Amino acid sequence: MWLVLCDDSEQLNPSRAGLGHLVGLGAVLFPEETVALYSTRIKAARAELGVPPIAEIKWSPKSGSWFKTAEGRPVRAELQRRMIDAAVEAGARSISVVWARGRLEWEIPRVRAMVLGFLYDKVSNFLRNQDPQGRGIVVADEPGGNSAEQHAWLADTLPLTTKGTKFNAPTRIVMPILMAPSHHVPQLQLADLVAGVTVGAVAGSPYATALMPNLLRIASRDEGGRVGGTGLTLWPPDLANLYWHVCRDTTRRDRGGEYVLPHSGWDYHIDAGTPAA
Template sequence: MRLIMVDDSEEKQPVRATIGHLVGVGAAVFPEDKLTQYSNGIRALRQELGVPPETELKWSPGDGSWLKSSEGNKIRTRLRKGMITLAAEADVRTVTVIWDRGRLNWPLEDTRRAVLKYLYDKLSLYLRSGASPSLGVVIADEPGGGRAAQQAWLADTLRLTDLGTEWTKPEQIVLPIVTTPSHHVPHLQLADLVAGATVAAIAGNKYALQLIPDLQKIAHRNSKGCIGGAGVTLWPPKLGNLYHYIFDDNDNWRGNVGITLPYNGWDFVDDDGLSNNSSQEPPSEKAS
């Protein structure tokens, strides 16, 4: 059994050239028997770095958070890297889906439904992969936007877990997706970090890009060893050369058909779209 923690993130003002409003959702997949190990590790990491017990560990902390104080700023990178190291030690694997509305400008709510459906498919494929296929239970951070928005989101997820999609039957994820506030759930806070940092890296945020070597250690890879299309899925597909520039993939595979990256038929053939002003840190925003 796998416990799958899910959170979402957006970037409205990317600094990477030609990238538009990004909408993403990320999952951290925990082996059932490693949940306590990760919780204990986070507790020790907090004590080591002096993080107050009431502080929620978020990629983009809100105003007033201790993580935005001078003391919090000093340890933020060590905290993020420590969380990912603990995840790697607990055999966590991550799956993230990111949609560029600058290239495919669907209505925002339709886009959010689409990335959730794609995540469901990618998680189902992950759970079926390997020598020992597994079942999964999904726990998501409580959506913002009030009770009506939460009920609508739950209705969308119920359709997925009841019916599956045109590509995936509802066989691996065995219960309806449940939600809970992330404030006291360190495993959900890891999902926030994964979703927020991965979306921000696609946007060109230099602090997120500095975390990519760490995030690569826990990203799910396909049977060819590539992250693109497995641990990270970018939509539309013309973004696929970013798998090479950001995640070091030299190939991209669909089934048994592979192409060498960078590929002339996609965007970002000659470079990664970043200029000298990419040192900005645009805000990551929680979808609401």
């Protein structure tokens, strides 16, 4: 059994040209036997670094967070590094999906539903590849808004776990998707980091881009070692060269063929589309 923790992230105005509003979901998957190990490692790291018990670890801390103080700012990067180290030790894997609305400008609720469906498929595929009988439980961070909106979000996820998708029957995820407040769950705080860094790197953020090589240590990969299409799915498909710029994939499988990246048939072949490119 695997525990799957997921969180969302968005970027309204990416610095990378030609993307538009980015909508993303990130998930971390833990084998059940290492869930407690990760919690123990993070608890120890927080104590050693002097992080207050009430300080939630966030990719983008809100105003008033301890991580925004003079004492907390220097700790943030070190704690993020230790989070990833602990995830590597625990055998965790990450899966993310990012949709560029500037390329396919569907209405936001429809995009969010599609991104969730993509993530459900990628997680299901991962579980099947680990074990023909592989199963998982999904826990999502509580979305913003009041309880009625949270209940509506949960109701919208039910078709995935009762009917499945076009590509996966509802057999891998063994329960309806659950919600939990991330400030109580260290594994959800790692999912926040995965979602935030990945969407930020796709958006062209220098800070997020600098963190990606470390985060890629836990990215799910295909049999050829590629992150693209497995640990990270970008939509629409003409963004495939970003698998090179963001993940350093050197090849891309597409419709039965294999292409060297960056490929002249897709955007961002000449440069990365960022101000520094």
